[in-house]
Amino acid sequence: MAKNSFFAVGSRVTLFDRVVSLFRPELITLPNGHTVERPRSRTPLIVTILIAVVFASIKLTGFDIGIIIRRGHQFTVILKQIFQPDFSYFVKVVDPLMDTIKMSILGSVLGATLALPFSVVASTNINKTGWIVAVCRFILNIVRTLPTLIIAKFAALIFGLGTFAGTVAITVFTFGVVSKMMYEAIETIDMGAFEAMESAGADKFQAFWSACFPQILPTYLSYCLYSLEMNIRAAAILGYVGAGGLGLLINERVGWRDYQGLGMVLLALFIVVFIIENTSQYLRRKLS
Amino acid sequence: MAKNNRSMLTERPVSVEEAYELRPRLWWLYTLIVLIVVSLLAWSGTTVEFKGFANKGIEVAKGVGYGLTHPDMNLLLNLTNEGVPYQLFQTVAIAVLGTIIGGLLAVPFSFLACDKIVPKWVAVIFQAVILLIRTIPSIVWALVWIRVTGPNAFCGVVTQSVCSIGMITKMYITAIEDLDTKILESLDAAGCDAFQKIRYGILPQIIPNFISTVIYRFDINVKDATTLGIVGAGGIGAALVQCINSSRWSMVGAYLCGMIVLMLFIEFFSTKIRNKLTRG
Numbered sequence: 001m002a003k004n005s006f007f008a009v010g011s012r013v014t015l016f017d018r019v020v021s022l023f024r025p026e027l028i029t030l031p032n033g034h035t036v037e038r039p040r041s042r043t044p045l046i047v048t049i050l051i052a053v054v055f056a057s058i059k060l061t062g063f064d065i066g067i068i069i070r071r072g073h074q075f076t077v078i079l080k081q082i083f084q085p086d087f088s089y090f091v092k093v094v095d096p097l098m099d100t101i102k103m104s105i106l107g108s109v110l111g112a113t114l115a116l117p118f119s120v121v122a123s124t125n126i127n128k129t130g131w132i133v134a135v136c137r138f139i140l141n142i143v144r145t146l147p148t149l150i151i152a153k154f155a156a157l158i159f160g161l162g163t164f165a166g167t168v169a170i171t172v173f174t175f176g177v178v179s180k181m182m183y184e185a186i187e188t189i190d191m192g193a194f195e196a197m198e199s200a201g202a203d204k205f206q207a208f209w210s211a212c213f214p215q216i217l218p219t220y221l222s223y224c225l226y227s228l229e230m231n232i233r234a235a236a237i238l239g240y241v242g243a244g245g246l247g248l249l250i251n252e253r254v255g256w257r258d259y260q261g262l263g264m265v266l267l268a269l270f271i272v273v274f275i276i277e278n279t280s281q282y283l284r285r286k287l288s
Numbered sequence: 289m290a291k292n293n294r295s296m297l298t299e300r301p302v303s304v305e306e307a308y309e310l311r312p313r314l315w316w317l318y319t320l321i322v323l324i325v326v327s328l329l330a331w332s333g334t335t336v337e338f339k340g341f342a343n344k345g346i347e348v349a350k351g352v353g354y355g356l357t358h359p360d361m362n363l364l365l366n367l368t369n370e371g372v373p374y375q376l377f378q379t380v381a382i383a384v385l386g387t388i389i390g391g392l393l394a395v396p397f398s399f400l401a402c403d404k405i406v407p408k409w410v411a412v413i414f415q416a417v418i419l420l421i422r423t424i425p426s427i428v429w430a431l432v433w434i435r436v437t438g439p440n441a442f443c444g445v446v447t448q449s450v451c452s453i454g455m456i457t458k459m460y461i462t463a464i465e466d467l468d469t470k471i472l473e474s475l476d477a478a479g480c481d482a483f484q485k486i487r488y489g490i491l492p493q494i495i496p497n498f499i500s501t502v503i504y505r506f507d508i509n510v511k512d513a514t515t516l517g518i519v520g521a522g523g524i525g526a527a528l529v530q531c532i533n534s535s536r537w538s539m540v541g542a543y544l545c546g547m548i549v550l551m552l553f554i555e556f557f558s559t560k561i562r563n564k565l566t567r568g
Contacts, residue, residue, distance in 0.1 A: 053384055057380075057381035060381035061378065061440075074436045077435070103332070141552055145511070145547065147512075150528065154532070158341060159338070164338055254431050270419075
């Protein structure tokens with residue numbers, strides 16, 4: 001099927017192929033008299049569009065590889081200092097680091113808890129009322145498109161600077177991501193048991209609780225852990241807009257050009273991320 | 289105990305009640321998990337406290353609501369350099385270049401970090417490098433690169449090229465490890481040379497996976513590019529944050545509306561293309 005195209009997209013003969021002369025399928029007459037159609041490859045078209053987009057992008061962003069070559073050494077200047085962390089700075093890193101971890105744990109738990117009922121309502125196989133599903137998904141899509149930093153910025157303006165704003169931002173972000181993944185998971189479960197329960201006289205909640213919930217629980221927990229992994233990293237930069245945690249330090253160190261201090265902050269973050277990621281991946285492997 | 293249960297089950301058919309009685313009982317494990325989660329929550333609740341709304345908190349919340357419902361139409365449809373469309377195009381352009389360069393740079397990285405291809409110690413070193421790249425937040429990368437490029441959209445491109453390597457490599461490695469190598473033997477038997485083996489044995493397996501990964505990362509990068517502007521690396525973020533800081537809510541609304549529409553549009557198409565790539 002991907003015989004004449006690296007990009008295995010659309011090798012079937014579609015109406016589009018018959019109309020546009022460039023893509024009209026090639027007719028091949030076989031020795032036994034049959035004729036078969038070989039669809040034309042779309043690769044040249046895709047490559048042309050891609051090249052056009054790349055050139056437009058180069059123009060829009062002022063891409064200039066020369067700058068990197070000329071001024072590349074500036075990069076190593078900072079990087080060298082980052083890789084010689086100032087260990088005496090560690091004392092000041094501990095508190096914001098703990099704040100970051102606390103923010104992300106609390107935010108993940110709150111967001112994931114909120115996401116569970118919402119995702120049930122937003123899945124088409126359980127909720128048969130079309131417009132409610134549509135409204136829920138619309139809300140979820142809007143929530144998911146807002147970048148975490150922007151949410152944190154708003155939260156910091158509304159609730160004041162500090163960890164509470166960060167927790168709110170992470171809760172909203174987790175809620176969006178976990179809800180989306182959950183309603184997709186709920187739609188793939190086996191509904192036989194649910195229907196059996198309903199026909200035996202259980203109401204929707206009872207049927208969901210005993211027939212569907214055990215099916216989605218491992219997936220749900222695995223998604224929660226996954227979002228915790230992402231959140232630790234996200235929480236580290238939220239302080240940049242005033243939402244508490246390591247970001248405040250990052251902002252401050254960069255402002256003072258103290259890159260050795262910055263190196264210490266990043267090293268601490270690196271270790272925490274490493275530990276949490278490995279623990280969570282171990283648990284997720286157990287779950288599946 | 290478990291073994292005993294199984295032998296009982298095989299001897300004669302059990303009734304539903306009996307099977308229910310024999311269900312595994314892990315209450316101590318559940319209690320332990322609940323205890324751990326509750327204690328973690330209690331610990332993390334210690335510093336996070338609600339101190340009421342900020343000075344102008346309610347005003348801000350009202351402003352955001354007002355802005356989103358009354359976006360500044362002039363700004364939204366303005367086609368000059370200050371308008372929303374231009375800013376959005378620049379954001380997408382940053383993500384396009386960043387993703388493509390990152391995707392290309394990730395290819396050698398992923399082969400070097402795959403312990404099926406290179407010796408174990410080489411793979412471990414490169415995996416550590418990749419973890420390092422992934423851990424440093426993109427904003428920090430941007431701050432470092434600004435020293436080199438100055439505060440402009442080009443900085444965003446370079447930042448995203450570097451940041452993307454981490455995740456793309458991780459997914460490339462999975463694709464490489466899933467390669468079906470038996471096909472190479474059959475190509476050998478058919479008398480193919482090394483180049484033909486790569487062209488017809490490896491590339492068709494790997495390319496759809498790679499492209500799907502890159503498109504997925506593009507999705508993320510567009511979202512990321514909107515915030516890179518906060519540190520001055522181009523894109524829509526700079527203008528948005530300026531408007532937020534000076535409380536011009538209808539302009540904030542215009543930027544947010546543009547961003548939401550763009551993101552929904554890109555997500556829709558990327559999901560569509562990726563579904564097509566995986567299902568053929």
